[in-house]
Amino acid sequence: MPSNHSYGRLVRRWLPPLAGAALAITLIFYLYRDLDFARFSTALMSANAAWIAVLAVTILLEQLANGWKWRQILHDLKPVPTLRLTGALLAGYGANVLVPLGISPLVRSWLIARMEDLKMATVLTTTIIARFIDGVIFALFAGLVAMAGQVPQVEGNLEIGLIIAGALNFVLFATALWALFRFRILFSQDGPLICRLFDWVAKWFRANGAILRGSLCDGVVWPRARRHRLYVLLGAIAAKLIAATHYLWAGLAVGVVLAPFDYLFLMVFAGFSLVLSRFVRVPGGFVIGSAFAFRLLGVPEEQALAMILFNFVMSIIVVVGGGLIVLWQSGIDIRRARHAAETPDVRS
8 A cells, every 4th residue: 555655746746836726727727617608619710821820830930030149159169050959949938737846947958968968057147148038028028018108007016016127037047147157167276165966966876976066167158259149139029029029919809909019918917927827836827917908908708718719729739749749850868858857967
Protein backbone atom coordinates (compact mmCIF):
# COMPACT_ATOMS: atom_id res chain seq x y z
CA MET A 1 0.00 0.00 0.00
CA PRO A 2 1.23 3.54 -0.68
CA SER A 3 2.81 5.18 2.35
CA ASN A 4 1.64 8.39 3.97
CA HIS A 5 4.73 10.03 2.49
CA SER A 6 3.62 9.00 -1.03
CA TYR A 7 0.14 10.36 -0.42
CA GLY A 8 1.60 13.62 0.86
CA ARG A 9 3.82 13.94 -2.19
CA LEU A 10 0.89 13.33 -4.53
CA VAL A 11 -1.18 15.93 -2.70
CA ARG A 12 1.59 18.53 -2.86
CA ARG A 13 2.12 17.86 -6.57
CA TRP A 14 -1.46 17.74 -7.80
CA LEU A 15 -3.53 19.78 -5.36
CA PRO A 16 -2.23 23.26 -6.38
CA PRO A 17 -2.72 22.74 -10.17
CA LEU A 18 -6.12 21.09 -9.66
CA ALA A 19 -7.25 23.92 -7.39
CA GLY A 20 -5.95 26.43 -9.91
CA ALA A 21 -7.77 24.69 -12.74
CA ALA A 22 -11.01 24.69 -10.74
CA LEU A 23 -10.64 28.41 -10.06
CA ALA A 24 -9.92 29.12 -13.74
CA ILE A 25 -12.99 27.18 -14.87
CA THR A 26 -15.11 29.00 -12.27
CA LEU A 27 -13.90 32.39 -13.51
CA ILE A 28 -14.59 31.50 -17.15
CA PHE A 29 -18.11 30.29 -16.32
CA TYR A 30 -18.71 33.48 -14.33
CA LEU A 31 -17.54 35.70 -17.16
CA TYR A 32 -19.75 33.94 -19.70
CA ARG A 33 -22.73 33.09 -17.48
CA ASP A 34 -25.05 35.10 -19.77
CA LEU A 35 -23.65 33.66 -23.01
CA ASP A 36 -26.17 33.11 -25.79
CA PHE A 37 -25.09 29.71 -27.12
CA ALA A 38 -27.15 30.09 -30.30
CA ARG A 39 -25.39 33.34 -31.21
CA PHE A 40 -22.04 31.84 -30.17
CA SER A 41 -22.61 28.83 -32.42
CA THR A 42 -23.61 31.14 -35.28
CA ALA A 43 -20.41 33.16 -34.80
CA LEU A 44 -18.33 30.00 -34.99
CA MET A 45 -20.12 28.51 -37.99
CA SER A 46 -20.15 31.73 -40.02
CA ALA A 47 -16.53 32.69 -39.30
CA ASN A 48 -14.40 33.62 -42.31
CA ALA A 49 -11.88 30.80 -42.77
CA ALA A 50 -9.49 33.04 -44.72
CA TRP A 51 -8.93 35.33 -41.71
CA ILE A 52 -8.45 32.31 -39.47
CA ALA A 53 -5.75 31.14 -41.89
CA VAL A 54 -4.11 34.58 -41.65
CA LEU A 55 -4.24 34.23 -37.85
CA ALA A 56 -2.42 30.89 -38.08
CA VAL A 57 0.26 32.43 -40.30
CA THR A 58 0.85 35.36 -37.95
CA ILE A 59 1.13 33.02 -34.95
CA LEU A 60 3.94 31.23 -36.77
CA LEU A 61 5.41 34.58 -37.88
CA GLU A 62 5.62 35.67 -34.24
CA GLN A 63 7.75 32.63 -33.46
CA LEU A 64 9.93 33.34 -36.50
CA ALA A 65 10.54 36.85 -35.13
CA ASN A 66 11.50 35.34 -31.77
CA GLY A 67 13.81 32.88 -33.49
CA TRP A 68 15.44 35.70 -35.47
CA LYS A 69 15.92 37.70 -32.26
CA TRP A 70 17.52 34.68 -30.57
CA ARG A 71 19.85 34.30 -33.58
CA GLN A 72 21.18 37.82 -32.99
CA ILE A 73 21.94 37.08 -29.33
CA LEU A 74 23.69 33.82 -30.23
CA HIS A 75 25.52 35.32 -33.20
CA ASP A 76 28.90 35.93 -31.53
CA LEU A 77 28.86 32.46 -29.97
CA LYS A 78 27.83 30.71 -33.17
CA PRO A 79 25.62 31.83 -36.05
CA VAL A 80 22.61 29.51 -36.01
CA PRO A 81 19.95 29.55 -38.76
CA THR A 82 16.72 31.30 -37.78
CA LEU A 83 14.57 28.36 -38.87
CA ARG A 84 16.51 25.99 -36.64
CA LEU A 85 16.08 28.29 -33.65
CA THR A 86 12.39 28.73 -34.44
CA GLY A 87 12.01 24.96 -34.57
CA ALA A 88 13.66 24.68 -31.16
CA LEU A 89 11.26 27.28 -29.76
CA LEU A 90 8.31 25.29 -31.08
CA ALA A 91 9.78 22.05 -29.74
CA GLY A 92 10.04 23.61 -26.30
CA TYR A 93 6.38 24.58 -26.33
CA GLY A 94 5.42 21.12 -27.54
CA ALA A 95 7.40 19.43 -24.78
CA ASN A 96 5.89 21.74 -22.20
CA VAL A 97 2.39 20.58 -23.09
CA LEU A 98 3.30 16.91 -22.77
CA VAL A 99 5.32 17.50 -19.61
CA PRO A 100 3.75 20.59 -17.95
CA LEU A 101 6.65 21.34 -15.59
CA GLY A 102 8.00 24.51 -17.20
CA ILE A 103 10.80 22.71 -19.05
CA SER A 104 10.34 24.61 -22.32
CA PRO A 105 13.55 26.72 -22.04
CA LEU A 106 15.51 23.62 -21.00
CA VAL A 107 14.31 21.54 -23.93
CA ARG A 108 14.97 24.21 -26.54
CA SER A 109 18.42 24.89 -25.06
CA TRP A 110 19.29 21.18 -25.02
CA LEU A 111 18.06 20.77 -28.59
CA ILE A 112 20.18 23.63 -29.97
CA ALA A 113 23.19 22.55 -27.92
CA ARG A 114 22.82 19.03 -29.32
CA MET A 115 22.52 20.17 -32.95
CA GLU A 116 25.16 22.94 -32.82
CA ASP A 117 27.73 21.27 -30.54
CA LEU A 118 27.34 23.90 -27.84
CA LYS A 119 27.01 23.58 -24.08
CA MET A 120 23.42 23.42 -22.93
CA ALA A 121 24.02 25.76 -19.98
CA THR A 122 25.54 28.34 -22.32
CA VAL A 123 22.56 28.23 -24.67
CA LEU A 124 20.18 28.35 -21.70
CA THR A 125 21.70 31.65 -20.56
CA THR A 126 21.00 33.19 -23.98
CA THR A 127 17.33 32.18 -23.65
CA ILE A 128 17.24 33.92 -20.28
CA ILE A 129 18.66 37.09 -21.85
CA ALA A 130 16.00 36.90 -24.57
CA ARG A 131 13.26 36.51 -21.94
CA PHE A 132 14.52 39.52 -19.97
CA ILE A 133 14.61 41.65 -23.13
CA ASP A 134 11.04 40.59 -23.92
CA GLY A 135 10.05 41.69 -20.42
CA VAL A 136 11.57 45.14 -20.92
CA ILE A 137 9.91 45.61 -24.32
CA PHE A 138 6.56 44.40 -22.97
CA ALA A 139 6.81 46.95 -20.15
CA LEU A 140 7.40 49.71 -22.68
CA PHE A 141 4.28 48.66 -24.61
CA ALA A 142 2.30 48.73 -21.36
CA GLY A 143 3.50 52.27 -20.69
CA LEU A 144 2.66 53.31 -24.25
CA VAL A 145 -0.90 51.98 -23.95
CA ALA A 146 -1.45 53.67 -20.58
CA MET A 147 0.08 57.03 -21.52
CA ALA A 148 -1.75 57.17 -24.85
CA GLY A 149 -5.01 57.35 -22.92
CA GLN A 150 -6.61 54.49 -24.85
CA VAL A 151 -7.48 52.43 -21.76
CA PRO A 152 -11.18 51.63 -21.12
CA GLN A 153 -12.67 53.64 -18.27
CA VAL A 154 -13.73 51.42 -15.38
CA GLU A 155 -14.08 51.78 -11.62
CA GLY A 156 -10.70 52.59 -10.19
CA ASN A 157 -7.91 53.84 -12.42
CA LEU A 158 -6.81 51.18 -14.87
CA GLU A 159 -4.31 53.53 -16.50
CA ILE A 160 -2.46 54.03 -13.21
CA GLY A 161 -2.53 50.27 -12.65
CA LEU A 162 -0.99 49.61 -16.06
CA ILE A 163 1.65 52.30 -15.51
CA ILE A 164 2.61 50.84 -12.13
CA ALA A 165 2.63 47.26 -13.44
CA GLY A 166 4.64 48.30 -16.49
CA ALA A 167 7.13 50.26 -14.37
CA LEU A 168 7.62 47.33 -11.99
CA ASN A 169 8.03 45.01 -14.96
CA PHE A 170 10.60 47.33 -16.54
CA VAL A 171 12.60 47.74 -13.33
CA LEU A 172 12.53 44.00 -12.62
CA PHE A 173 13.75 42.86 -16.03
CA ALA A 174 16.13 45.76 -16.62
CA THR A 175 17.73 45.15 -13.22
CA ALA A 176 17.97 41.43 -13.93
CA LEU A 177 19.72 42.15 -17.24
CA TRP A 178 22.12 44.58 -15.57
CA ALA A 179 22.93 42.09 -12.79
CA LEU A 180 23.48 39.30 -15.32
CA PHE A 181 26.19 41.23 -17.14
CA ARG A 182 27.53 43.07 -14.07
CA PHE A 183 28.24 39.95 -12.01
CA ARG A 184 29.19 37.59 -14.81
CA ILE A 185 32.90 37.63 -13.97
CA LEU A 186 32.23 37.38 -10.23
CA PHE A 187 30.04 34.30 -10.73
CA SER A 188 32.78 32.55 -12.71
CA GLN A 189 35.20 32.74 -9.77
CA ASP A 190 35.58 30.18 -6.98
CA GLY A 191 35.88 32.46 -3.97
CA PRO A 192 32.52 34.26 -3.50
CA LEU A 193 29.97 32.71 -1.15
CA ILE A 194 27.24 32.52 -3.81
CA CYS A 195 29.57 30.49 -6.02
CA ARG A 196 30.36 28.05 -3.22
CA LEU A 197 26.64 27.67 -2.50
CA PHE A 198 26.00 27.05 -6.20
CA ASP A 199 28.70 24.38 -6.31
CA TRP A 200 27.22 22.73 -3.20
CA VAL A 201 23.76 22.60 -4.79
CA ALA A 202 25.23 21.32 -8.07
CA LYS A 203 26.61 18.29 -6.22
CA TRP A 204 23.03 17.20 -5.52
CA PHE A 205 22.60 16.80 -9.28
CA ARG A 206 26.01 15.12 -9.62
CA ALA A 207 27.32 18.09 -11.59
CA ASN A 208 30.61 19.92 -11.44
CA GLY A 209 29.58 23.35 -10.13
CA ALA A 210 32.68 25.19 -11.35
CA ILE A 211 32.34 23.89 -14.92
CA LEU A 212 28.59 24.52 -14.90
CA ARG A 213 29.10 28.10 -13.71
CA GLY A 214 31.64 28.65 -16.45
CA SER A 215 29.23 27.35 -19.08
CA LEU A 216 26.44 29.60 -17.80
CA CYS A 217 28.73 32.64 -17.82
CA ASP A 218 29.84 31.87 -21.37
CA GLY A 219 26.24 32.48 -22.44
CA VAL A 220 26.13 36.00 -20.99
CA VAL A 221 26.82 37.62 -24.34
CA TRP A 222 25.73 40.72 -26.19
CA PRO A 223 26.44 41.19 -29.91
CA ARG A 224 29.55 43.22 -30.61
CA ALA A 225 28.20 44.52 -33.92
CA ARG A 226 25.84 47.46 -33.56
CA ARG A 227 23.46 46.15 -36.20
CA HIS A 228 23.00 42.85 -34.37
CA ARG A 229 22.24 44.73 -31.14
CA LEU A 230 19.63 46.73 -33.02
CA TYR A 231 18.23 43.53 -34.52
CA VAL A 232 17.72 42.06 -31.05
CA LEU A 233 15.50 44.98 -30.08
CA LEU A 234 13.74 45.07 -33.45
CA GLY A 235 13.02 41.35 -33.19
CA ALA A 236 11.50 41.74 -29.72
CA ILE A 237 9.37 44.70 -30.84
CA ALA A 238 8.27 42.92 -34.02
CA ALA A 239 7.19 39.84 -32.08
CA LYS A 240 5.03 41.95 -29.75
CA LEU A 241 3.46 43.88 -32.62
CA ILE A 242 2.67 40.67 -34.47
CA ALA A 243 1.17 39.20 -31.28
CA ALA A 244 -1.06 42.27 -30.97
CA THR A 245 -2.55 41.52 -34.42
CA HIS A 246 -3.76 38.04 -33.47
CA TYR A 247 -7.08 39.36 -32.20
CA LEU A 248 -7.32 41.63 -35.24
CA TRP A 249 -7.47 38.60 -37.57
CA ALA A 250 -9.67 36.61 -35.18
CA GLY A 251 -12.00 39.61 -34.96
CA LEU A 252 -12.20 40.04 -38.71
CA ALA A 253 -13.21 36.38 -38.92
CA VAL A 254 -16.36 37.13 -36.89
CA GLY A 255 -16.95 40.72 -38.00
CA VAL A 256 -15.40 42.58 -35.06
CA VAL A 257 -13.10 45.56 -35.72
CA LEU A 258 -11.54 47.57 -32.90
CA ALA A 259 -9.37 50.68 -32.71
CA PRO A 260 -5.61 50.09 -33.24
CA PHE A 261 -4.70 50.80 -29.60
CA ASP A 262 -7.39 48.36 -28.44
CA TYR A 263 -5.35 45.49 -29.84
CA LEU A 264 -2.28 46.68 -27.94
CA PHE A 265 -4.44 46.95 -24.80
CA LEU A 266 -5.64 43.37 -25.32
CA MET A 267 -2.07 42.12 -25.65
CA VAL A 268 -0.87 44.01 -22.56
CA PHE A 269 -3.83 43.15 -20.34
CA ALA A 270 -3.85 39.47 -21.33
CA GLY A 271 -0.06 39.35 -20.98
CA PHE A 272 -0.15 40.67 -17.42
CA SER A 273 -2.96 38.22 -16.63
CA LEU A 274 -0.81 35.37 -17.95
CA VAL A 275 2.13 36.38 -15.74
CA LEU A 276 -0.10 36.76 -12.68
CA SER A 277 -1.80 33.41 -13.29
CA ARG A 278 1.55 31.65 -13.51
CA PHE A 279 2.61 33.25 -10.25
CA VAL A 280 -0.52 32.01 -8.42
CA ARG A 281 -0.52 28.73 -10.42
CA VAL A 282 -3.90 29.26 -12.08
CA PRO A 283 -3.99 27.94 -15.68
CA GLY A 284 -5.71 29.78 -18.50
CA GLY A 285 -4.48 33.22 -17.47
CA PHE A 286 -4.30 34.48 -21.04
CA VAL A 287 -7.85 33.31 -21.78
CA ILE A 288 -9.25 34.81 -18.56
CA GLY A 289 -7.38 38.08 -19.10
CA SER A 290 -8.57 38.29 -22.69
CA ALA A 291 -12.17 37.71 -21.56
CA PHE A 292 -11.94 40.54 -19.02
CA ALA A 293 -10.32 42.84 -21.59
CA PHE A 294 -13.00 42.15 -24.21
CA ARG A 295 -15.67 42.91 -21.61
CA LEU A 296 -13.97 46.23 -20.82
CA LEU A 297 -13.91 47.05 -24.53
CA GLY A 298 -17.62 46.27 -24.88
CA VAL A 299 -17.21 43.40 -27.36
CA PRO A 300 -20.29 41.11 -27.36
CA GLU A 301 -19.63 37.95 -25.35
CA GLU A 302 -20.39 35.59 -28.22
CA GLN A 303 -17.91 37.18 -30.64
CA ALA A 304 -15.33 37.66 -27.89
CA LEU A 305 -15.42 34.00 -26.90
CA ALA A 306 -15.18 32.95 -30.55
CA MET A 307 -12.11 35.19 -31.02
CA ILE A 308 -10.47 33.74 -27.90
CA LEU A 309 -11.27 30.20 -29.03
CA PHE A 310 -9.83 30.75 -32.52
CA ASN A 311 -6.65 32.24 -31.07
CA PHE A 312 -6.26 29.41 -28.54
CA VAL A 313 -6.94 26.58 -31.00
CA MET A 314 -4.69 28.01 -33.72
CA SER A 315 -1.90 28.49 -31.18
CA ILE A 316 -2.19 24.85 -30.14
CA ILE A 317 -2.22 23.64 -33.74
CA VAL A 318 0.62 25.86 -35.01
CA VAL A 319 2.92 26.20 -32.00
CA VAL A 320 2.39 23.00 -30.05
CA GLY A 321 1.65 20.86 -33.10
CA GLY A 322 4.66 22.30 -34.91
CA GLY A 323 6.82 21.68 -31.85
CA LEU A 324 5.82 18.03 -31.65
CA ILE A 325 6.62 17.62 -35.35
CA VAL A 326 10.08 19.14 -34.77
CA LEU A 327 10.69 16.73 -31.88
CA TRP A 328 9.55 13.79 -34.02
CA GLN A 329 11.68 14.79 -37.01
CA SER A 330 14.69 15.20 -34.74
CA GLY A 331 14.23 11.62 -33.58
CA ILE A 332 13.82 12.73 -29.98
CA ASP A 333 11.66 10.84 -27.51
CA ILE A 334 9.92 13.21 -25.09
CA ARG A 335 11.09 11.19 -22.08
CA ARG A 336 14.67 11.49 -23.31
CA ALA A 337 14.21 15.23 -23.89
CA ARG A 338 12.84 15.68 -20.38
CA HIS A 339 15.68 13.65 -18.81
CA ALA A 340 18.34 15.56 -20.76
CA ALA A 341 16.73 18.90 -19.97
CA GLU A 342 16.69 18.15 -16.25
CA THR A 343 20.32 16.96 -16.25
CA PRO A 344 22.91 19.79 -16.19
CA ASP A 345 25.29 19.81 -19.13
CA VAL A 346 28.80 20.08 -17.72
CA ARG A 347 30.89 19.35 -20.79
CA SER A 348 34.20 21.10 -20.62
